[in-house]
Amino acid sequence: MARSHDMDNILKVNNIEVVYNKAVQVLRGLSLVVPRGAIVALLGSNGAGKSTVLKSVSGLLDLEDGEVTSGEITFKDRSVTMASPETLVHRGLFHMMEGRHVFEDLTVEENLIAATYACPGKKVTRNAFDLVYTYFPRLKACANRLAGYLSGGEQQMLAIGRALVAEPDLIMLDEPSLGLAPLLVEEIFEIIVRINREQETSMLLVEQNAALALAVSSYGYIMENGKVVIDGKADSLTENDDVQEFYLGATGEDGKHKSYKEIKHYKRRKRWLS
Secondary structure, three states, rough: OOEEEEEEEEEEEEEEEEEEEEOOOEEEEEEEEOOOOEEEEEEEOOOOOHHHHHHHHHHOOOOHOOEEEEEEEEEEEEEOOOOOOHHHHOOOOEEEOOOOOOOOOOEEEHHHHHHOOOOOOOOOHHHHHHHHHHHHHHHHHHHOOOOHHHOHHHHHHOOOOOOHHOOOEEEEEEEOOOOOHHHHHHHHHHHHHHHHHHOOOOOEEEHHHHHHHHHHEEEEEEEEEOOEEEEHHHHHHOEEEEEEHOOOOEOOOOOOOOOOHHOHHHHHOOHHHO
């Protein structure tokens, strides 16, 4: 259902199907693209398959006994459907997984140094560390503290900082706002937008906060049951009645919030699929 963009696409996911344990189909013919230099939002309810999309792209499905059974994934014009996570990192793709995943027993600086090991043969200079500290001054102030003692927000900053050290062309972020206070979320998203604009880093953003995700993105895809059910420019999705009802907290004529759970099948809603 993905529509073509006029811009050059750094990532193309073409009609992929994903099966876990050789039995459970999670993605059913999913397609999307990320234009170079853009932020693209991938939205949907819990269990829609959003994280599976990211794991399919970054080569992490094997760890959970999952596999891409059909379709193709292309990164920087090269097929990477069967590529290993290490190969993808070397080529410039960084997957920031849900839950931050920092090394709690290492200091902030040591966490950043560890990120350089993902880039063998690539000279990582002090400038890369200084860039992280420029975006996240709070991390510089606690560079010698153990990451396990950082706040949730600081750990999220560190996770993004580790991605920056690797100087990626594409960062995939899985729920960067999860468990954070609203003011921290706003701060982190402002920095994400700055990184995108100033470093020209492409981003694929999975986020439960649909309003925030669409506010920082140029394009969005909404998933249900392993498929894209609607996609379009971020501003047009924000104005879409169904997106407002199900994802942006709009109220109906009765003044009550609508939930996608009230509708058994999206296929029955003609205007949703039109």
